[in-house]
Amino acid sequence: MMKNKYTLLLLILALFSACTKDRPEQMPIVRMAVESTALNGKVNENLSLEAVNVYGMLYDQEWKLNDEVISTASVYNFTAPKSGIYVVEYTATGKGGTFTHKYTINVGVPTVPISPNSNPYVTTMFEFLPAPGQNTNKALGILTAAKTLEGKKGLVSLGAWGGYIVLGFDHTVVNETGKDDLIVYGNPQSNFAEPGIVWVMQDENGNGKPDDTWYELKGSEFGKAGYERNYEVTYTKPAVGGSVAWKDNKGNTGTVNISSATFQSFPTWQAGTEYTLKGSILPKTGLSSSGLITSMPFAFGYADNIVGGDKLDIANAIDKDGKSVSLAGIDFVKIQTGIQANLGILGELSTEVAGVADLSLVK
Ligand SMILES: [Ca+2]
Numbered sequence: 001m002m003k004n005k006y007t008l009l010l011l012i013l014a015l016f017s018a019c020t021k022d023r024p025e026q027m028p029i030v031r032m033a034v035e036s037t038a039l040n041g042k043v044n045e046n047l048s049l050e051a052v053n054v055y056g057m058l059y060d061q062e063w064k065l066n067d068e069v070i071s072t073a074s075v076y077n078f079t080a081p082k083s084g085i086y087v088v089e090y091t092a093t094g095k096g097g098t099f100t101h102k103y104t105i106n107v108g109v110p111t112v113p114i115s116p117n118s119n120p121y122v123t124t125m126f127e128f129l130p131a132p133g134q135n136t137n138k139a140l141g142i143l144t145a146a147k148t149l150e151g152k153k154g155l156v157s158l159g160a161w162g163g164y165i166v167l168g169f170d171h172t173v174v175n176e177t178g179k180d181d182l183i184v185y186g187n188p189q190s191n192f193a194e195p196g197i198v199w200v201m202q203d204e205n206g207n208g209k210p211d212d213t214w215y216e217l218k219g220s221e222f223g224k225a226g227y228e229r230n231y232e233v234t235y236t237k238p239a240v241g242g243s244v245a246w247k248d249n250k251g252n253t254g255t256v257n258i259s260s261a262t263f264q265s266f267p268t269w270q271a272g273t274e275y276t277l278k279g280s281i282l283p284k285t286g287l288s289s290s291g292l293i294t295s296m297p298f299a300f301g302y303a304d305n306i307v308g309g310d311k312l313d314i315a316n317a318i319d320k321d322g323k324s325v326s327l328a329g330i331d332f333v334k335i336q337t338g339i340q341a342n343l344g345i346l347g348e349l350s351t352e353v354a355g356v357a358d359l360s361l362v363k
């Protein structure tokens with residue numbers, strides 16, 4: 001009896017020993033509290049990941065987020081500041097080898113669903129910076145004009161090339177498959193368009209502000225002669241008023257012609273004596289000044305282009321490299337004058353915006 005008890009004790013000791021740090025040649029035995037490798041996350045929501053040291057072995061551990069070491073503890077609290085695909089890799093390294101576990105965490109874009117109270121029109125004007133132009137600093141080219149687009153139709157003029165307005169919806173506009181999703185109203189006539197480029201943005205960090213990534217909506221002129229991306233124009237404030245000189249980032253110069261020698265069309269709320277606007281520029285192929293000055297509309301994909309409103313498909317969004325991106329929906333819109341041209345007595349070509357709406361809510 002006594003002998004049997006002693007044997008049992010030895011056996012237990014041997015088993016215990018086999019399971020602990022006394023066997024340094026063994027590779028770490030780790031149990032991940034979350035076993036699945038493909039996870040879904042939400043912006044700003046904590047996801048606790050734990051590596052359990054089942055047998056109390058001795059080993060070093062580290063967590064990497066997108067290849068960068070971010071912790072050497074057993075628990076890692078993952079929080080995504082914005083949407084995207086994140087790779088989190090855990091490694092335990094002992095004398096006998098390494099144990100790894102890799103998570104791919106898909107953090108979705110925060111969205112605001114449509115409710116019965118959703119406004120079809122953009123509800124917030126975030127930013128308005130026109131280029132110089134005949135209306136800039138006048139009734140159609142000041143901040144109060146930009147605000148007329150909040151929640152309804154209104155009218156604002158964006159001035160010469162590069163002038164822009166940033167607007168936001170009270171809900172996420174869904175990119176419906178095979179359908180146009182947005183409508184932008186302007187004041188074009190059938191032979192007089194003033195095309196503007198439309199950009200869209202998702203609220204990737206869910207803070208309700210347009211501080212995320214802009215995607216240009218590719219229109220019919222994308223890639224044609226005269227279309228360029230990463231174009232920049234710097235406008236210089238004239239001492240007393242009148243025409244405004246500009247230079248672009250290609251070495252070209254010109255003026256925005258202002259008929260009055262004293263009217264100051266450099267935006268009064270813009271600090272300094274010069275400012276630079278950036279974006280894409282559209283071809284002048286629609287313009288004609290032989291006899292009647294005309295500006296024919298482009299086929300599709302711009303603002304202030306087609307009579308009755310321009311219908312736009314979020315599926316035409318492209319990234320900074322010109323590659324198509326698939327956006328499930330968008331929260332913000334930027335509209336920017338797309339052509340640099342003086343149209344004689346009609347003044348500079350300047351995109352007007354008379355309304356921006358979610359096409360699915362327009363009756
Ligand atoms: Ca669509």
Ligand SMILES: [Ca+2]
Pocket residue numbers: 202203204205206207208209210211212
């Ligand atoms: Ca944001």
Ligand SMILES: [Ca+2]
Pocket residue numbers: 186187188193194304350351352
């Ligand atoms: Ca117009």
